[in-house]
Amino acid sequence: MAKAVRVHGVGGPEVMAYEDVTVGDPGAGEVRLKQDFVGLNYIDTYHRTGAYPMPTPFTIGLEAAGIVDAVGDGVDAFKPGDRVAYAAPPIGAYASERLIPWHRLIKLPDSISTEKAAGMMLQGMTVEYLLRRTYPVKKGDTVLFQAAAGGVGLIACQWLKQIGATVIGTVGSEEKAEQAKAHGCDHIIYYNKEDVAKKVREITDGAGVPVVYDGVGKSTLDGSLDSLKPRGLFVSFGAASGPIENFNLGVLSAKGSLFMTRPTLMTYTASREDLVESATALFDAVGKGLKIEINQRYALADAVQAHKDLEARKTTGSTIFVV
Template sequence: MSVARTAVLHATGGPEAIAWEDRPLPAPGPGEVLLRHHAIGVNYIDIYHRSGLYPLSLPSGLGSEGAGVIEAVGEGVEHVAPGDRVAYAGGPLGAYAEARVMPAAPLVKLPDAISFEEAAAVMLKGLTVHYLFRRTVPIRPGDTVLFLPAAGGTGLIACQWARSEGIRLIGAAGGAAKCALAREHGAAETIDMRTQDLAAEARRLTGGRGVDVVMDGVGRDSFIASLDALRPLGTMISFGNASGKVEPFDIGLLAAKGSLMLTRPTLFTHIADPAVLRRMAAELFEKVISGAIRPRIDQRRPLAEAAAAHRALEARATTGATVLLP
């Protein structure tokens, strides 16, 4: 039986909590595959799991996104076969590994036109953008969306997605360089969260009206300002906690600020049905192959440097996507 170098959490904590073990690779059981990774995506949700913000049953694997080649399949697996190039976002944690045995259901076939690194950079982030723009609230060409943070892996995909569909996206990011990067990728305007007032600038850019939708992945530090950036009857999509968990608040605040709507979705609810996942992935891949979305990978690290990748992401010292290479 072969083994694979695998990240394991025996306790939650800082990046130093990531331990490494040589884990055996048994033959896949019914509904499972043996997958050899070629690239692994790093996402902020990995930090939530590692830190304990999202509780885990320990010991646990780490990582939700990867791409590679199937080496073996178990009984009953029909939609993928040995030798297939595949990618995934979701399923049991454990992507930080050279290879793994995992359920086949989260896997989608990867078109030859998309590299393993591109897939590891776009699956979780791109599917997140898909559900934000197409499955949460109706967003039409000409609508104005405020997106933050706009210069990370998810934000840069969102900028491109909005541009491809005629949606005006105002991107908020930390610093002039990150704002310029967001504009380069399709943001119509940007707000520098280090030097400008988020809500006041969003209202100025909309002639005092406010934006139709806010997509906020920052969380605690921007929550109230994001609500204040909305027009009456606007929608706040709080989809991440990069700055920490949003504090409890009086629901009456939504009424006082203009009968606002608020939702806190997760990608994994949207892709729980494998048939829905495959449709979403096909639409995402179509945008990548057409060139409407070009995944930007600014950080490539060996798998063994996962802790350093987490430190950089937490320090907001990254742009675009980070991938780990086994």
């Protein structure tokens, strides 16, 4: 019998239950996967809490890697035995087996292990679209990355160094500062005891930065905006501290005709073409030396504890479930 982590009502981690599920045969255009590893991502908490509403009950999760077990009619791109990964809807990744549309899957190259793939696809493709398409970072740019020691942050620091950018990163502890530095962060700011914008101005000789990448949200908004140079871009791609609400657009004009965007990976990989291009760019970056740090591993049955640790900011780098 297959196993899955199901959410029966929105709320804290305790609303998740590890239980038996039935997985049928794949229909037309579908693939049945036997999953070896599942990725844990902050977006999972948004689905669990109802911040991103889902009809209950549902199987949580958007990222996993495993082996194709069977294919439905019309599926020519994959065959049983192929190693694949994904980081996209439909939701349902926290499972030992599942059905998924073939066009959401990416075939893994020999150079990428199944375990590594489960810890890199969602965060890595997020970094890809942020740095290459939302604001195309150029060699010589100086950027601010909020929460530089998180899963997305550690990948972003490395990718930014591959581009040739200077990275200013915020962290909350000495341990996380060391991790960010080891992955290419040039300047560290402790967001819990330093004035972020003031430090950014000091580092940039008063100029500010052209772009801020912010996955924290409510608590870092002011510091992020005040770190931008005129006509700079504020990229809000997450809300770990809570969503930004009731924002007065006049603030953008007062602070220098700033731009603001709230992009999502789902939009940037909605088409098959964009999904494949994003994954290919990620694989290329890994081939050039970008390291994926899987710093936490949990059994899938321990999803409740994993969510508690994630929300308490006890995790760094990537986290996976071992199925």
